[in-house]
Every structure is written in C-alpha cells, then in structure tokens.
Amino acid sequence: MKRDIIAGNWKMNNTQAGTKALIKDLAPLVADATCEVVICVPFTDIEVARKAIRGTNIKLGAQNVHWAPKGAFTGEISAEMLKELKVEYVIIGHSERRQYFGETDASVNARTKAALLGGLKVILCVGETLEERESGKTAEVVIRQINGGLEGIEKADLKKIVVAYEPVWAIGTGKTATAQEANDTIAIIRKAVRKLYGKTAANALRIQYGGSMNAKNASELMAMPEIDGGLIGGASLKAPDFAAVVHYNK
Numbered sequence: 001m002k003r004d005i006i007a008g009n010w011k012m013n014n015t016q017a018g019t020k021a022l023i024k025d026l027a028p029l030v031a032d033a034t035c036e037v038v039i040c041v042p043f044t045d046i047e048v049a050r051k052a053i054r055g056t057n058i059k060l061g062a063q064n065v066h067w068a069p070k071g072a073f074t075g076e077i078s079a080e081m082l083k084e085l086k087v088e089y090v091i092i093g094h095s096e097r098r099q100y101f102g103e104t105d106a107s108v109n110a111r112t113k114a115a116l117l118g119g120l121k122v123i124l125c126v127g128e129t130l131e132e133r134e135s136g137k138t139a140e141v142v143i144r145q146i147n148g149g150l151e152g153i154e155k156a157d158l159k160k161i162v163v164a165y166e167p168v169w170a171i172g173t174g175k176t177a178t179a180q181e182a183n184d185t186i187a188i189i190r191k192a193v194r195k196l197y198g199k200t201a202a203n204a205l206r207i208q209y210g211g212s213m214n215a216k217n218a219s220e221l222m223a224m225p226e227i228d229g230g231l232i233g234g235a236s237l238k239a240p241d242f243a244a245v246v247h248y249n250k
C-alpha cells in the first residue's frame, strides 16, 4: 500500500523565529496523522526546522537544489549540503521556478538526477498554464514535462520520486481544479509514467495535487482514486489550516 503524502511548500516565507513557532504549533496537531507529513522550508530555515521537528512525525524538505555536486555556481545549494542538514525531500521544477527563474525540463531533469545521486527524495512538479489548458494542451504539456523530467532516470529510483501535479492557474489564486479535473490529469500523468516504467511502478508512484488546496477542498480531492497527496502553499503557513488538510477524510 502506498502512503499518502501531504507536503507544505512554504515558499519564501518565515524567518527562523517564525519557523520555530509554526512547527511548535503544528507538531501536536499532526502527531496522529496517517499520511506522511513534510514541510519544505527556505534554505535559511532548514537548521532551525531540523531541530524543531526532532521527535515529531514531520519530515523536512527544501525547495530547490543545484544540478552540480559543487563548484563555481554562486548562490546555489548542492544536494550534499542539504543532506548534511538531514533534508529528506526536495521540490524540483515548481512552476514559480519555471516561470521566474528559467527552469526548463532539462534543468529539472539535471536537478532531479543530482538530488537522487545525493540521497534526497524528489517532489517533481508539473502542470499547465491557463493558456495551455484553454487551448487544449494540458495533456501534451504534462506528458512533455514528465518525459523530460524523468529522462534517463532508472526505474529503481522512481520509488524516491513523488510527482506533484500543479495547474499553474490554480496556484495561489484560490481557484482549485475540480476534483475530477485533477484526477483526470493525474491519470494522464500516470499513463505517461506507465509508458516509461511499466504498470507496477506507475501504480506505486505517488502523485500529489497542488493549487489552492485547503481545509475545505482537501477531502474531496483526496477521495479521488488517482490522488495520493497534496502540495500545499498558502494553507501550509498556518498550523490549524495545514493540520486540517493533513486530516482530510479519505
């Protein structure tokens, strides 16, 4: 049985004091969670978060990683650096990185390989823009992102990958994909993975939905057969809101 995974993507929010306080509030609220619970924090909060989650069921994630093991890459952070701080997961290819920082399928692929090589688990994000959805290109876009992002990655490593389907038009907008829309696109993603790795591996892959997922819509989304978790932005910044998502009823 695969275990659902609810991950918070804090984005560029919370200094160290805020991180400590939020985890202190959150930990008791999610202690009885049946799903895996992850928080992906800014680099500068990792050390504080690592200490604050000790003895809890909350796991630690980062929001990006560089593709090279080390070297002249000013401003970048390597997988080894994250691993040293006990980071377990790393988000790669978030649409904000694709949109604002020139992330491409090739760079997503290179970062994913570096993360896996460094012993990290990956939350690989895919998703179409509003324009792409409206012009009927959703399937084409997510299949391209999946094929590009996973290129050259061994089947054995797929176990260390979670895919997050995040329609760009639903992120931070309050506009959620309907549970059916999310389920249908995730089914397309899973089919693309099946083509690459076969049925068993594709069925075992956890695929999250992300995009304005919150306490109100989490249960309906999580009830869909293809949806194995959520990547939560805004609603992960308040302990009761995130805890409510973690306690979705499936």
Ligand code: PGA
Residues within 6 Å of the ligand: 009, 166, 170, 171, 172, 173, 174, 210, 211, 212, 213, 231, 232, 233, 234, 235
């Ligand atoms: P949101 O963000 O929940 O605020 O829409 C989700 C994400 O970007 O991962």
